[in-house]
Amino acid sequence: MAAAAVDGRGRLMPTDLPARVVARQFAELEPRAWFRLGAGDAPLVEVGDRVDPDSPILNRLRHPSVAEAGVRDAAAPEPGARFEAGEALAGRGRGALHFDGPGRVLYRTPGNRLRAAVARHREVILSPVAGVVEAVGRGGVEIRCEGIGLRAAFAVGDPSHGSLVIVVDGPDAEMPPTRVDVRGAGAVLVAGARVDVETITRARAIGVRGMIVGGMIGKDLRDMAASLARQEAALHASPPFTLVVLDGYGKRAIPEAHWECLVAAAGSDVGLCADPPMVILDAGQTISSRRPGRVRVTGGEWLGRSGSMVEHLGLRRRPGGLFMDCAYVALAGAPGGAQAQVVEVALADLEQDA
């Protein structure tokens, strides 16, 4: 075992040590993606339908409001029924019940008023992936994706897809705004350990469809959400954009297993979903196999580094006087200059691929 040679004491890793480290399932075959329906939204698919990237899956009302009209004694449509602008919902001729915009019936009051979610505009939400519709209703559409889902910590934005482009030199590099150029239009960019709101704004302006990063500063995320909300309020909808954050808040290197998969998938079309947050790779994509004993540091001084467990140390005193279950980890060297070394890490700050 190479790890034993690292510490020079010939010790082997206890066979049960990996069981004491949190296992993160980083990839999933045929993952389920969920697309939420608002009160006025309407599905455009049915259970069993096959969808491809850019297939319409639901109609979303933009900025719906509640409108109401009297239905007198006429039979009114059931709650949930869709209608178009001016469509007669009950009655005939000039007395027919209709609304000025498209929408969906919410309910009928006991006083015979029909209340509906109505908007001036409707937008079509397109599938970011190929797959089969598994469920429709109860507030959403569920699609079983044909592909491999790379799990993420969180994501924001509407679902999108595009050709995957790696624009950083390594998983712990940061992407400067100057690396965004028109070649990124329609693409999904892998942007390294973090990206700032200026870079995102620039990327969206030239038509980038999504970005994948290891971490995101909370303030930048808030600014980006505000920017998305402002753009949504504009008359013309902008193309969908998704930001997928793989590991957490702050600057965090893209996990090794994710990075290898993304590098292998460069140039192919990938889908980005927010619920659950994930990157969906082509089904034919090979993903890195699980390497027993390989761990990644997820907190503390060695955050983002990967390596192999060498020896279980048991309870060790950590800064602050806390006693934590620890192990020696042989960290691998990294292209950025990080040297290989053996360090003591709390098991709670380690993660392995499931």
Place this chain on the structure above:
Amino acid sequence: MTQPEAAFFTVDHGTATTAAALFGRLGGRWRLLAAGAVPAGIGTEVLLADLADRARSAEASLLPDDASWENWTRLESTTAPPPPIVLAATSERSLAVLEPAFADAGWRISAHATPDRLDAIAVTEALLAPDLRAVALGAGSADRGALSDLAAVVAAAVARRNDVRVLLCGEAAVAATWFPPAQVTQLPGPDDRSSSGGGALLEIAERLAGEPWSRAGAQPERSARGRAEYRRAVASLAVVLDLRLDGIDIGAAAGARVLAGPAGVERFMVRAEAALLPAPAPDGRDEEQLIDEVVSWSPVRDDGQTVRDRVRNLRLAPWRDAAGDGARLRLAAARAALVRLETAWSAGSPGAGTRGAGAAGSPGTERPAGPVLGASASPDMLVASGGVFAVGPPPVVALALIDAVRRPGAVALVLDHARALAPLGSLEDEADRRRLLADLADDLLLPLGGAILAGGLRPGRKAHLRVESEGASSETILTPGTVQVVDLPPGLLGSVEIFAPDDLWVGVRAKRVRFEMAGGLGGLLVDTRGIPLRLPQHPERRREALDAWQRPLWTAVDA
């Protein structure tokens, strides 16, 4: 030594971590042999095997010789995130009764609706949320007239959900015909709730919150009665110790509090907002406010955005990054959670909070950091539970507790360090629980220390503190606005006297007071910082004040 005949485990399945403890029977009584905790994603068997190995390697004769650990009895307790519920009431008055009942029972309120502020789109979307567990529709006898309109909007959405429970409270029962009978449960209404804060509605709401829920196409959840079991264990412990106990459990998903005495449980609540870092609430705190609350308790000097991101990461993986500043940030989050729990508790406590409210409204550059509990509710011992308290040394945890729970007078502070109380509460038989707790109380309750909170010491005035224990005596001068630590080790009893030039507020007003206090790992903390605690408004001055109070306690362990 003869081999003991039996051993058993307790397992507390929390939402962030799993804690387990191993007990063996030695010398005719049960004793704690080993305890540990792991992130919730790690298998329980790994933890139990580790505990058995540790106990065996320390002293094999402590364990039964012919049974493998897999066969030993397990007392297990599970907590789950508070289930979401939509509250719809026919008047603001009815909503004001429904809301605390469901909030205190451990539900997370995802939306409200009343006829006066009915956003049909928002309510419909909340009712269609995939994780929604129930909708409660309430009406009082005086406002039944508005029921039909409200029932119509709820019924239209529920018609699309066969997995949502409809709870019709009080006069809303007449709306039962609007809903599928299989989904309807009738509850007492706003008019039926007793003023004491108990009440049938609260009890049933609490039972429903712990019931397993089966979402279509998903595995049924496990029954999550951990917080009710915690309450039961604290109540049994109060009888065993013959003390009035204040049990506070801060978890990753919710906080719970129980006040129990030898006569039984006096009050209990489970609050979603008292979680370590709760989800933003409708009409409540948003994400940034929740993080502000944590940061306002943090003594960590770092780039503001870095600190805030570390706090956000607490929600993603609460077990990570727990050493060093990570521990300080966790205890800052624990203080913020304790303050939210204390605020909710005080709001429903008759006669409580009046002093705190007066202070909160007073002008000046400082603001109160938390409410104050009325002296009438003073317990003898504060029992803290929850994984977050495992990250700090005992004096620091003791300080965190008295920072947030500002109760004038003296109290003993203990920690349920093995998180075994809730699993022991899963024992159905009261006599069994008491027998076990009588054996185990000393092992389960880590004595953090004693605390005396004395208000009313004016600037420029000094008080004298005299501590006598085992024939030794020490005298200290108390100055206002400080926390002084007096060495009083675990196992020792001390007689503590305070002489002040003016009346002190220590539950009673007096110039001279005397307490009998038990020692602890953190010694005796004498706090003259005022009740409620006032912190500077300016962020850096506030951080410096917090650091000045905490640094001496951390220094001892950092050295």
